[in-house]
Amino acid sequence: MAESENPAKAPAAANDPVEAGALAVEATETGKGKRGNPRQLGNLAMIGKFASAYPRQIALALLALTVAACATLAIPAGFKLVIDRGFGGDGGSAEDIGRWFRYLFMITVILGLSTALRFYFVSWLGERVVADIRLAVQRNLLGLAPSFFETNRPSEIASRMTSDTAIVEQVVGTTVSVALRNLVVGIGGIAYLFSLAPKLTGMLLLGIPLVVLPIVFIGRRLEKVARSSQDRVANVGATTTEVLAAMKIVQAFGQEEREAARFGDAVETTFATARRRITLRASLTAVVITLIFGAITAIMWQGAIDVIEGRLSGGDIAAFVLTGGLVAGAFGALTEVYGDLLRAGGAAGRLNELLNEQPEIRAPATPVVLPVPPRGQLSFQNVSFAYPTRPETLALRDFSLQVSPGETVAIVGPSGAGKSTLFQLAQRFYDPQAGSVRIDGVALSSADPREIRQRMAFVPQESVLFAASARDNLRYGNWAASDEQIWEAARAANAEEFLRKLPDGLDSYLGEGGARLSGGQRQRISIARALLRNAPILLLDEATSALDAESEKLVQNALERLMQGRTTLVIAHRLATIRSADRIFVMSDGGIVEEGTHDQLSARNGLYARLSALQFTEGPLAAE
Numbered sequence: 001m002a003e004s005e006n007p008a009k010a011p012a013a014a015n016d017p018v019e020a021g022a023l024a025v026e027a028t029e030t031g032k033g034k035r036g037n038p039r040q041l042g043n044l045a046m047i048g049k050f051a052s053a054y055p056r057q058i059a060l061a062l063l064a065l066t067v068a069a070c071a072t073l074a075i076p077a078g079f080k081l082v083i084d085r086g087f088g089g090d091g092g093s094a095e096d097i098g099r100w101f102r103y104l105f106m107i108t109v110i111l112g113l114s115t116a117l118r119f120y121f122v123s124w125l126g127e128r129v130v131a132d133i134r135l136a137v138q139r140n141l142l143g144l145a146p147s148f149f150e151t152n153r154p155s156e157i158a159s160r161m162t163s164d165t166a167i168v169e170q171v172v173g174t175t176v177s178v179a180l181r182n183l184v185v186g187i188g189g190i191a192y193l194f195s196l197a198p199k200l201t202g203m204l205l206l207g208i209p210l211v212v213l214p215i216v217f218i219g220r221r222l223e224k225v226a227r228s229s230q231d232r233v234a235n236v237g238a239t240t241t242e243v244l245a246a247m248k249i250v251q252a253f254g255q256e257e258r259e260a261a262r263f264g265d266a267v268e269t270t271f272a273t274a275r276r277r278i279t280l281r282a283s284l285t286a287v288v289i290t291l292i293f294g295a296i297t298a299i300m301w302q303g304a305i306d307v308i309e310g311r312l313s314g315g316d317i318a319a320f321v322l323t324g325g326l327v328a329g330a331f332g333a334l335t336e337v338y339g340d341l342l343r344a345g346g347a348a349g350r351l352n353e354l355l356n357e358q359p360e361i362r363a364p365a366t367p368v369v370l371p372v373p374p375r376g377q378l379s380f381q382n383v384s385f386a387y388p389t390r391p392e393t394l395a396l397r398d399f400s401l402q403v404s405p406g407e408t409v410a411i412v413g414p415s416g417a418g419k420s421t422l423f424q425l426a427q428r429f430y431d432p433q434a435g436s437v438r439i440d441g442v443a444l445s446s447a448d449p450r451e452i453r454q455r456m457a458f459v460p461q462e463s464v465l466f467a468a469s470a471r472d473n474l475r476y477g478n479w480a481a482s483d484e485q486i487w488e489a490a491r492a493a494n495a496e497e498f499l500r501k502l503p504d505g506l507d508s509y510l511g512e513g514g515a516r517l518s519g520g521q522r523q524r525i526s527i528a529r530a531l532l533r534n535a536p537i538l539l540l541d542e543a544t545s546a547l548d549a550e551s552e553k554l555v556q557n558a559l560e561r562l563m564q565g566r567t568t569l570v571i572a573h574r575l576a577t578i579r580s581a582d583r584i585f586v587m588s589d590g591g592i593v594e595e596g597t598h599d600q601l602s603a604r605n606g607l608y609a610r611l612s613a614l615q616f617t618e619g620p621l622a623a624e
């Protein structure tokens with residue numbers, strides 16, 4: 001009748017004292033329930049807030065929980081009736097006996113049903129709350145500026161989304177229900193015990209600290225030794241890895257004997273610690289079993305005397321032992337609850353941080369509306385900017401540039417000159433420390449970032465494709481696009497031919513990151529996507545990855561169509577792009593050092609001429 005969802009979590013849920021004791025030892029030894037910080041418990045309010053959206057489920061869960069707890073307590077009472085009336089030999093017929101057994105059977109059915117319902121509603125709540133927390137965290141993350149992700153690693157955030165939410169799920173789905181159920185069973189059980197046999201119950205309550213304290217005391221020491229035992233094992237692992245990795249050096253220097261001795265030391269220390277651990281655990285087992293069975297024997301002894309002297313019936317003793325087991329199990333399970341709540345407090349705290357993080361880039365209260373129709377003008381005015389993680393280094397210094405509607409401006413310059421930073425600021429992923437960036441004359445900081453980005457199409461250097469269909473990848477920037485428009489864009493981006501050859505056409509799955517396409521094909525999908533977005537301003541970071549001549553021609557041709565009729569700022573690596581640009585700006589160290597056309601700049605013999613000789617080729621560039 002152990003009704004715990006997770007038997008390993010509730011050692012005392014087992015009514016067998018030996019098993020309960022052994023589980024308690026196990027739990028202490030593995031150092032389960034790493035101690036959290038009690039101050040973190042306040043974070044649990046956040047879980048309550050999410051759960052409070054489902055009052056109906058909470059009410060049903062509480063109802064089922066109460067019925068189940070009462071039914072649990074009714075079982076010993078049923079046994080008492082069965083023994084006293086059924087076996088008790090007051091001369092009843094088989095028919096009379098059947099009544100008590102039917103009664104017991106009914107309680108069992110109620111217990112089964114209510115436990116199942118409690119499990120369903122409580123687990124439902126746990127899963128729903130976690131789902132809602134995940135959704136809320138993700139929604140908040142999507143609105144944060146890139147600077148947040150520079151200081152918070154994605155892997156760490158992903159772990160919060162999975163393991164921390166799992167801990168929260170455990171609290172809502174298990175811990176709270178374990179706590180409530182066992183409180184009801186524990187308190188109700190003690191009340192019932194008192195009504196059955198007050199003296200025996202008094203003895204039981206006095207005996208509990210005598211049994212529990214030594215177990216807790218030895219358990220704490222065991223936990224410490226277990227931890228150091230784990231450290232020693234890790235040490236053996238580290239020594240092994242080190243020697244294996246340096247095998248040639250060990251042998252070249254003839255250090256085999258020394259390494260064997262060193263390893264021997266590590267193994268022997270591990271063994272010594274393990275011996276201390278198993279000695280402690282053996283004594284704990286002896287203490288647990290002796291104390292628990294000793295206490296039960298003493299109580300039964302007293303009970304037997306009471307039965308002989310007519311103060312108690314056989315059924316009373318049976319009910320007492322059963323209820324005593326339930327009460328002990330309930331309090332055992334409750335000792336676990338605090339540790340679980342502490343861990344959950346930590347997890348909820350970390351999730352809370354993600355939920356409450358405010359985006360650094362936000363629309364002002366009353367954003368200025370961008371002019372309609374869009375002109376496609378982009379300007380940087382005396383912009384100075386340092387990335388938040390490197391405040392002492394200016395990535396752009398007093399940078400000014402005006403790009404007129406329909407103009408193509410190529411930016412060239414050595415690595416680290418600040419070219420990509422221009423794009424980051426144009427899309428308002430960061431705000432400059434001085435100066436302003438404007439689109440159609442409106443300062444980006446006074447407009448809604450979403451409206452700004454709506455007017456731009458960005459083609460990154462490395463095509464970013466999603467593990468989705470070709471259709472969804474293409475219309476990523478314009479979900480309203482019809483298949484006809486998609487094919488039109490694909491045609492203009494020289495992507496139609498290979499898309500038509502895909503097994504399921506636009507429905508074909510492109511694989512993780514578009515892995516099922518070649519590099520050149522991915523670039524053309526990226527270009528078609530920008531075409532579909534049909535934005536007045538194009539930010540194009542030309543790919544540097546090498547393509548074969550045929551593919552190169554297709555991409556170049558697609559890019560030319562994309563740039564037609566749009567204001568384009570292009571970080572250029574291909575000579576063809578640079579040549580076709582209206583103006584070329586050469587950047588170095590966050591500023592513009594030269595400006596002109598390809599021919600003018602080539603003739604000047606400056607940075608451009610040097611870069612040009614080294615980097616710009618008819619074909620793609622090698623990586624800088």
Ligand SMILES: Nc1ncnc2c1ncn2[C@@H]1O[C@H](COP(=O)(O)OP(=O)(O)OP(=O)(O)O)[C@@H](O)[C@H]1O
Pocket residue numbers: 150387388389390395413414415416417418419420421422624
């Ligand atoms: N997210 C960031 N956080 C901190 N510093 C950054 C960040 N991104 C770029 N930087 C720094 O800002 C400066 C300008 O970088 P940027 O990426 O704009 O150069 P780039 O000209 O685009 O170079 P490349 O051609 O190699 O892409 C560099 O010194 C770079 O190290």
